[in-house]
Amino acid sequence: MPRKEIETFAVSWLQVLDETGTADPELDPKLPQETLLELQRAMVRARESDARMLRLQRQGRIGTFGPCTGQEASVCGPALAMAPQDWFAGSFRELGGRQIRGEPLTNTFLFHNGFEEGNVQPAGVTRLLPVSIIVGAQTLHAVGAAYAMKYRGEKACVVTFLGDGATSEGDFHEALNFASVWQVPVVFIVQNNQWAISIPRRKQMHCRTIAQRAIAYDMPGLQVDGNDVLGMYVAAREALDRARGGGGPTLIEAVTYRLMMHTTADDPSKYRQDDEVQQWWDRDPLVRFRKYLEARGLWDAQRQALLEAEVKREIDQAVQEFEARRDFPPDAPFDHVFGTRHALIEEQRAQFLADLRLGEGGHA
């Protein structure tokens, strides 16, 4: 038979919690109470931090940032499923995940106020790569780090996050191919939030799912309801277990939504309709999970109020700490050009310090 079907492929979809907050009894991972409460805390903390950052930005107390509101579940689920020795290679919209990995909010503020000091993690916070603004680049770093883990025989994996827009970059496809050829322990999580600045998903790609990209690289791929934190937790845990056991990479597409502007410099009213945004507010991942907890008697209005108050106190304190910081040596960039001192750089440092006395530039 000269023409026959030699392969068929399927793309699967996972949802543990439906939109009313009811868990599928067979899929419910029945996580210990402690983990459930941690998930709740992480998502509320991310949501509140985001809201505060938006205010700080509008008041001119920090610079541009990309809000994560609406995407807490797709990041916090996987981040909590990670082991301490795993690597986190994110892009720029994973605040909740960075917090779970231990990044203090003061760092986030410093970073968004234009200081590299925000990338310097306190002792104990490791394997958390800085925010990666070059869209898609981090996926390759993740593959390399995963190679290193495999080479050194460490039982550690790498989780990398990217957006739907990032799947158009060559780097992403090259990363999938390398990961697949090398069979390294890396989990790609695409936060498909439907938009890449003003470009809707349907203009970004012609294919119907991002998950199906995995098929071409012969790796497991699935689509998950990204506003279902339990679904995201389960999907990531499965992928991590497989990777840790030598089973190679996985691609997870989290279907979610960017409820806010792309960044604070963006005006989404130019390109999208409010009713679309409203439909997604109706699928708020935080509301869904709270219903689940409430139905199990683990949560109520009072606990919610307590948690919000506690988180706000934490944020207040971080704002204070951040705004009290004054130690930004102007010549720090000269310290970090190379690992060793060089006469040319030192000569320029001396010149820079002398120039500084004459006044600062940046004039329009």
Place this chain on the structure above:
Amino acid sequence: MPKLTMVQAINLGLDQEMQRDDRVIVLGEDVGRDGGVFRVTEGLLAKYGETRVIDTPLAESAILGASIGMALAGLRPVAEMQFCGFSYLMLPQLEGHASRFRARSQGQLTCPLVVRVPYGGGVRALEHHSEARETLYAHLPGVKVVVPSAPRNARALIVAAVRDPDPVVFLEPKRSYRAFREEVPEEEEVMPIGCAIVVRPGTDLTAISWGAMMRPTLQAVEELQKQRKASIELIDLLSLAPLDVETIGASVAKTGRCVVVQESPRSFGPAAELIAVINDRALLQLEAPVKRVTGYDVVTPYFGREHQYIASPARIRRALEETLDF
């Protein structure tokens, strides 16, 4: 004449070129519906439709690579890189192909295309949104590099770039995008690529700059001339490649003194090339070493520090004084 910002002026130039020539296609990330993140392409989609104003998927190498194909096949693409910091992803296509088709085919195949790239610092933006890297592009044979400094010349140069038979990297100093307005004539105006202009004539010293650094340089010159009797000639390069060696050489041969002001890192920057040009053309007329006021050879700092790293008018003025007094 309407007073326009540089953003509006480039928009006007693109609009008129699209009107004039239906081979002109605008493409890039967010250039359509959103009108570009800086609004340079605002209104073009509504006027010319989706086949001529293309919101592309997010891939810089593809944007330039596809533009090359369009140009080879007779279109006149004007591609946008959203920020200079992301334009390096197009480098393999620019160096490997756009710059070479003419030579490769002995003139049979050409790449008349424009890549617009907002570049430079001073807008308090995130990492990769504030560096000046014009050297990377100016170093490539076969690529023209244009840097407007004000609304009117930006409009006249974008028109020239669209009509140019070769690939043009059009670096838009984003600090100047909305910093000031200028009268820009409605009727067509074109400036030649590869020509510098003498902004103000003088006899004692030549000050040379381009792009966003023109304004602090002009300020320094004006301040100094209030303070002391000195006649300073100010040159705006407008094109970094090809460099207008004649204007530069003639000016410095006349004044005997020169200061070059550049935002980008010092080593291998355009100022170094200018000094070499002066060496070739006016060495024996020099009365003082040529000075360069530049950025430093450090990784471009985040915006918390960037204002300390871009030369201030005071720094420029001191260089002018030291050169005059040498």
